[in-house]
Amino acid sequence: MTLTQITMKQRGFGQTMRQGAWWSKSLVVLLVLSAFVVYSTWAAFQGVHYRFGPYLSPFYSPEILGDATYSWFGAKPSWLPAWLPFTPALLILWAPGGFRFTCYYYRGAYYKAFWGDPPACAVGEPRKSYRGEHSFPLIMQNIHRFFLYVALLFLIFLAHDAWKALWFTDAAGATSFGIGVGTLVLTMNVILLGSYTLSCHSLRHLVGGRIDQLSAAPVCQKAHQCASSMNRRHGLFAWLSLFWVAFSDIYVRLCSMGIWTDWRII
Amino acid sequence: MAIATTATSATTAATAATATFSIWRGDAQTGQLVDYTTAVGEGMVVLDAVHNIQAEEAPDLACRWNCKAGKCGSCSAEINGVPRLLCMTRLDTLPLDKPVTIEPLKAFPLLKDLITNVNWNYEVKKRIKKFNPRPPDATDGTWRMQQKDVDRVQEFRKCIECFLCQDVCHVLREHHLHDEFIGPRYLVYAASLEMNPLDTEDRLKDLKDNHGIGFCNITKCCTTVCPEDIKITDNAIIPLKERVVDEFYDPLTKLVRLFRPRKK
Ligand code: SF4
Ligand code: SF4
Ligand code: FES
Ligand code: FES
Numbered sequence: 415m416t417l418t419q420i421t422m423k424q425r426g427f428g429q430t431m432r433q434g435a436w437w438s439k440s441l442v443v444l445l446v447l448s449a450f451v452v453y454s455t456w457a458a459f460q461g462v463h464y465r466f467g468p469y470l471s472p473f474y475s476p477e478i479l480g481d482a483t484y485s486w487f488g489a490k491p492s493w494l495p496a497w498l499p500f501t502p503a504l505l506i507l508w509a510p511g512g513f514r515f516t517c518y519y520y521r522g523a524y525y526k527a528f529w530g531d532p533p534a535c536a537v538g539e540p541r542k543s544y545r546g547e548h549s550f551p552l553i554m555q556n557i558h559r560f561f562l563y564v565a566l567l568f569l570i571f572l573a574h575d576a577w578k579a580l581w582f583t584d585a586a587g588a589t590s591f592g593i594g595v596g597t598l599v600l601t602m603n604v605i606l607l608g609s610y611t612l613s614c615h616s617l618r619h620l621v622g623g624r625i626d627q628l629s630a631a632p633v634c635q636k637a638h639q640c641a642s643s644m645n646r647r648h649g650l651f652a653w654l655s656l657f658w659v660a661f662s663d664i665y666v667r668l669c670s671m672g673i674w675t676d677w678r679i680i
Numbered sequence: 681m682a683i684a685t686t687a688t689s690a691t692t693a694a695t696a697a698t699a700t701f702s703i704w705r706g707d708a709q710t711g712q713l714v715d716y717t718t719a720v721g722e723g724m725v726v727l728d729a730v731h732n733i734q735a736e737e738a739p740d741l742a743c744r745w746n747c748k749a750g751k752c753g754s755c756s757a758e759i760n761g762v763p764r765l766l767c768m769t770r771l772d773t774l775p776l777d778k779p780v781t782i783e784p785l786k787a788f789p790l791l792k793d794l795i796t797n798v799n800w801n802y803e804v805k806k807r808i809k810k811f812n813p814r815p816p817d818a819t820d821g822t823w824r825m826q827q828k829d830v831d832r833v834q835e836f837r838k839c840i841e842c843f844l845c846q847d848v849c850h851v852l853r854e855h856h857l858h859d860e861f862i863g864p865r866y867l868v869y870a871a872s873l874e875m876n877p878l879d880t881e882d883r884l885k886d887l888k889d890n891h892g893i894g895f896c897n898i899t900k901c902c903t904t905v906c907p908e909d910i911k912i913t914d915n916a917i918i919p920l921k922e923r924v925v926d927e928f929y930d931p932l933t934k935l936v937r938l939f940r941p942r943k944k
Contacts, residue, residue, distance in 0.1 A: 431761030548894030
């Protein structure tokens with residue numbers, strides 16, 4: 415239906431009357447996200463130095479196949495062709511990767527920083543045509559909630575990793591309770607990832623947002639209230655958890671390589 | 681050219697200071713930015729400066745305003761490239777050492793100077809299915825609601841229809857998809873009806889097919905400019921997107937609903 419003929423010219427890429435460094439936020443997002451993608455891809459292909467003592471790098475958790483003693487189902491199956499790149503991380507990283515890729519917050523951020531759609535508010539765009547998330551391929555972003563279900567499952571695994579990081583085995587093979595710096599790193603990791611996951615927009619909708627008359631469903635109402643208050647800081651949690659999950663991998667990796675020493679607190 | 685001043689000197693030497701404003705003059709065919717210099721003082725907003733300029737130099741400068749209190753939504757314009765209300769933008773928040781640009785909204789056809797034709801918005805509103813309440817709860821024809829059920833939609837009722845969000849939204853501003861996308865203001869409006877506990881209408885198919893909710897790429901520029909501080913993207917658009925997912929893209933929810941039909 416044509417409501418009105420609005421014929422206005424499109425501005426050129428980067429054209430704006432805004433003053434100051436309007437491009438700075440998008441540039442920071444571009445650099446930080448690129449750095450994360452490069453590092454996590456590199457780390458996922460390493461397949462070594464992802465375990466140190468009771469610590470397991472979150473990029474490699476859960477370890478479904480891989481290490482013969484520690485993984486759920488033993489070593490890499492022999493029938494897998496040798497040329498196929500294989501590490502335990504490659505089996506699972508699609509889940510947290512897809513969760514972040516389809517996250518409402520990251521979507522808004524990377525559409526701006528990587529696509530210039532728009533480069534910043536009230537700034538001209540590089541392309542003329544625009545379909546947004548209205549049609550294929552970006553309409554696929556609507557599967558976000560399914561990644562959320564998997565992410566909730568992963569939280570359990572990561573919490574279990576943090577628990578296991580409390581139990582140290584000495585040279586004689588005896589296991590005792592302890593806390594190392596790595597324990598704190600992995601615990602912080604599950605707290606930040608938990609905050610990120612539990613503040614998800616889809617979760618906020620599923621636990622109560624979908625209901626109009628919340629007073630008729632008191633449990634959902636409480637859950638929606640909690641999810642909403644966390645949701646206000648979703649962007650912050652997104653960045654903190656991103657930094658920390660990469661740092662956790664770096665920590666375990668450098669300890670395992672003998673470059674850093676893991677200090678025992680207890 | 682202007683005798684420049686800074687925000688601090690504007691407050692200390694209020695009477696002596698002046699500032700320059702580059703204001704768009706023209707119509708849909710031609711136009712240009714014209715510099716005007718006027719006295720500025722403590723507590724002034726951009727609309728005051730525009731009024732001074734109208735009184736002193738440019739009586740034919742067209743500018744809409746009404747309440748000067750941020751409540752009527754008439755004085756929307758772009759100040760230094762950012763969509764804002766003229767009456768709520770204090771001069772001491774702007775750098776006055778260079779000219780302040782004042783331009784009309786970019787997402788609507790220009791009539792004259794700072795005035796655009798925003799009729800499109802009122803036409804869009806008519807396309808959204810009206811409020812359709814369930815039968816009255818009491819015999820006297822009234823309804824019963826709890827405050828916690830209307831908290832959510834009360835945020836949306838703060839909207840003053842200034843259309844700053846429509847102006848900044850790149851789907852309208854840059855891509856002119858006015859026929860396919862209703863814009864953030866009307867997604868807020870649709871959300872206020874959809875989430876109303878009394879309403880029985882279903883607008884989800886319209887939102888997906890006719891109102892173009894998929895064009896919004898949640899870049900939040902609308903939220904940034906809203907003078908009423910409505911969390912447009914987080915509280916209206918994303919929850920509506922999620923409801924559209926429920927209805928059209930989520931076979932699992934559909935399956936669950938087969939066993940527990942949705943109550944409105
Ligand atoms: S969040 Fe959506 S509606 Fe708001 S400005 Fe961005 S694209 Fe437009
Ligand atoms: S939602 Fe905010 S920015 Fe948009 S028209 Fe209403 S008050 Fe103005
Ligand atoms: S919206 Fe960001 S994780 Fe779901
Ligand atoms: S004059 Fe009413 S909002 Fe500015």
